[in-house]
Amino acid sequence: MKVSWNWLCELLDLPAGISPQAVAERLSVSGVAVDAIHPIGKGLSGAIVVEVRGKRPHPKADKLTLVDVFDGKEVTQVVCGAPNVPSPGEPLSSPRLVWARPGATLPSGMTLSVREVRGVPSPGMLCAEDELGLSEDHGGILILAPEDGIAIGADFAQAAGLPDFVFELDITPNRPDLLGHIGVAREIAALFRHEGVRLKPTSTDPRTVLGWFADPVHCRDCDSPEHFEKAPRIVVEDPEGCPRYFAHRLTGVRVHKSPLFYRLRLQRLGVRALSNVVDATNLALLQFGHPLHAFDLGKLAGQQLMIRRAKAGEKLKTLDGQDRELLPEDLLIADVEQGVAVAGVMGGQTSEVGETTTDVLLECAYFSPARVRRTSKRLKLHTEASHRFERGTDPSALPEVADACAELIVKLSGGRLAAPPTDVYRHKIPTQKLTLRPERTTAILGLAIPTATQKDCLEALGLGVTFDGQLLHVEVPTRRPDLSREIDLIEEVARIYGLAHLPMTLPRLAMAEPPPPTKGMTIYRNADRARLLCASLGLSEVLLFSMTSPERVRLGEGKQATRPHLLDNPLREELSVLRTRLLPGLVELLRQNLAHGQTDIRLFEVGEVFLPSSPGELLPTERTHVAAVLYGHRDHFLKPTASDALDFFDVKGLCEQLLDGLGLKLCLQPSSEAGPRAVFIRVATENEAPMLHPGAAAAVVAAQSGELLGVFGELHPDQQKSHDLPNPAFALELVVPALPIEKQPYVAPSRFPGASRDLSFFVDDKVEAARLMDTLWHAGEPLLRGVSLLEDYRQPGHVPTGQKGLLFSLTYRSDERTLTDEEVHKAHQRVISHLGAKFSLQLRQ
């Protein structure tokens, strides 16, 4: 919210020497954040208001005008480049301009002199708004009307209320009382109470401060019965939605522009000046923080208002020209025929105050915060009024605010009050009476503040405080709906006393059992372990959004009909679904990084995916995955060669390292006896790995349960193409296990040497290596300690058709003795014959 320093000064007794900056600083450290201070018209001097007496074109330049201006004493010719120089009228009713005379200075720092413009001397210049420091507007020179009431020859800065400072305040939602100048002034008075700052003695009636009572207006015939008849007729049908409705009736109003002083003041605070009546309601709003609305009484059917629930589907065109369809939860202001305003949100067009308006019904009401908020949210219509109503305005202030506004309308429009006001207020909203234990303040803050000081802090805010020797009894005015509990008072004491006084201590660390390990924390730790493993394997971590596009989810899921979770209010289509896999996002990054000129790319992500809820669960199933993509070459020397290109076994090796590092045990076959950590690798189906090449895709499967834990392999050629990748890419995605990583007991290495023997044979090329290795391990040979595959060769000509050649190295060892050649030989023969019994082998030497 914006507030004007000059306006605050009108409300405060402020000793000289307290600068706007000092006030802003104090406000900021006390809970009212000042985001910025904008000086307005600072440094402007010597500019005066002059009248246009004549104009003619510059003899040598089309776009320049020679203007005769009258300063009350003499006429001077000034050269002007603006496109909007007005034509002169009769003296005293001619348009007026702002002339910066030679010697005048502008906010930009420029000092004016007599200057020759294309051969014509020009003393000073005629000013536009930006040159005066009023706004950024440089569309033309500022034109004033005689009605602005600024005398010819008057100092412009003084007449326009310059210089001023506009504070941009960030008001927290709990402080509706600060949404008007009077509230901010009250806060400043509290914070500077020791420096002699006070609200002006007239503060109980701050209207007087503003000079709005220059000619106090009264209803002159209030005692006559027929006059009483003219009081606004208000029927509140929904007192829950509208606990209080206060209205004035004004007559004889003439609607026109407000004087410059008020227009500039509104403009400075970000409000568009419209007409004197509407401007008066806005000025009252900015003064008190309480919204008002002026209806053209002549346009209200039946000249009466009803405050009721809208009928379902009832329509209303609001002031912004939009047709609004309403629901019964919306509070409506209606005349006898139709709705005329959405209560607390925006007025309707039909009863808008305009040039023909003579009679005004001025509304000053208190509406239910929750009701206003619901309607404003649903209609997506956030206004200055709704902003304040939904935070809670002060129901007690209504008469004061309405009177002040009526006074201002009278002053600006020449009308008068036509009747006594109407005040519908059935159930008075009481002030809160709270108690505060001074020692409780100490207990919460960790700082002992004397009771008298606590009392002083609360009184500074205008709360009524008495001390009974034990408790502070606090009466909270209705303008502070945020103060309803003891803790709220403690906060006010802390705020006004100053958090800078808080000492710094560390909390006592009490004895407590360590919390039991949870599944969530196990996954969290394993996820970090997966990150460290990937990083140590040469991959770089990336972080992507959890939200993605429906297209990308389809890419990752293939034909599987997984229903992803959709956002109800996404920012845009590309971020409208919660991801179910990590790979689609990472593959897209390959494309982007290639486009950036990267060549060999290795990326990984560890993050959550969101799967359909389990039966009976409200929340989606969140699972943590680790995924990686590899592209290009292995680490290579200088220029990469063909043999440096990555292949399937690079991603498989990465996967094996990850599984091992995450405490999973790689075995070769499914097995019901295998522990929960045993996993094996098999060919993946297309459903399991829709993004991968069907001939180079593997699945990681839990050996015991058969659950699919992940896939890896070569990217599908179609994906490679659609992601603009010139060469094959490789990818993996695994579920981060929920099992704590087991602490393995130490096994001392054998003191006795082992002996290795080669085993080389041809075998049917459809027999998987894993089956052969599994059979070797299960030969029942106790001395066999190692099986490694050394060669897999398939060159035609060297290998019989339909066969492949394999070379294994088998290691034999005993923990008790050094084996003899003969023992090793016999064991090796036993293993070979076991393998030979299961597969058709052609042994080779």
Add this chain to the structure above:
Amino acid sequence: MNESDSRAGELARLFEESLSRYQAALAEATSESALRVVHARYAGKEGEIRKRLADALKAAPGPDKRAVGQAGNTALQKAEELFGSRLVDLHEQKRQADLQRRLDVTIPGRPHRLGGLHLLTQVRLELEGIFAELGFQVATGPQVETDFHNFEALAMPKDHPARDMQDTFYLRSHDPSHDPLVLRTHTSPVQIRTMLQQKPPVRIISPGKVYRKDDDPTHSPMFQQIEGLCVDEGVTMADLKGTLLYFVQRFFGPGIGLRLRPSFFPFTEPSAEVDIECFFCKRSGCRTCKGSGYIEILGCGMVDPEVFRHVGYDSEKYSGFAFGTGLERMTMLRYGISDLRLFFAGDARFTEQFR
């Protein structure tokens, strides 16, 4: 000269002759394996010298056998010496030749590529470490939350204007009778879940992804928070301030002061924003601190009694503090990164800068 002497002389000549040919052959051999072949040919089991010795022994009469044997052994010993010395020479030659090699050591090495953790992960792990020093344990929770855990239990009922402070993503619901689901707007629901499960004392931090409906250089629809909660008997706001000072000085550097500015959060009371002294300009005013000398880094406060009511804690017996900050903001401040979106763009050139 007797017959025996002349036979001995003959034998010695034979051995001499063998040895001289042997020496010449050794001299010609230029590798260890060639050397061993020569050695085997002359001095090995089947070698010439042994053969000549064996022939001489056969021919020699009994009393001379001993002398013949001695001469043979002398020759064999000589052969071994020759071999050994030639082997040493050869090794020395090789060594000398090897020492003449001169590489261009300035050619770039064969890379062993380093992987790396995302900068935000590095900072998160560091923060977890700092708070662990103060006894805070990590706690986690789901990212899709119920309206209750994200708002209501944190004293933000429906229709509360404070909800405007956090623009929220809702999940499309198939059953409107359920509590609406939201992408959590803060990690505070983890505090609620922890307190619902555990009695005081509680001392946790909850790092994690959160979501707000915002998208510009300083706001991202997804970012990471790290929040802390400490509840026990007698926990005060002074404890909060001390905890934060410890954190600030461990993370941003020693000697950096902080100030608390009163503020408003629905779930804490009193609430405060925390500013640290600007470490770029040492409080003289710069662009980062917008001339104020202070940088806002986090929000905090004493847990509101309303929150304790929701989780069944007695607010007369227990008090506590909570604080929360954005991981990205901490990181941007420390590393001078100005665009938040860089963190989530997955550009390897960004990621690989921070090892």
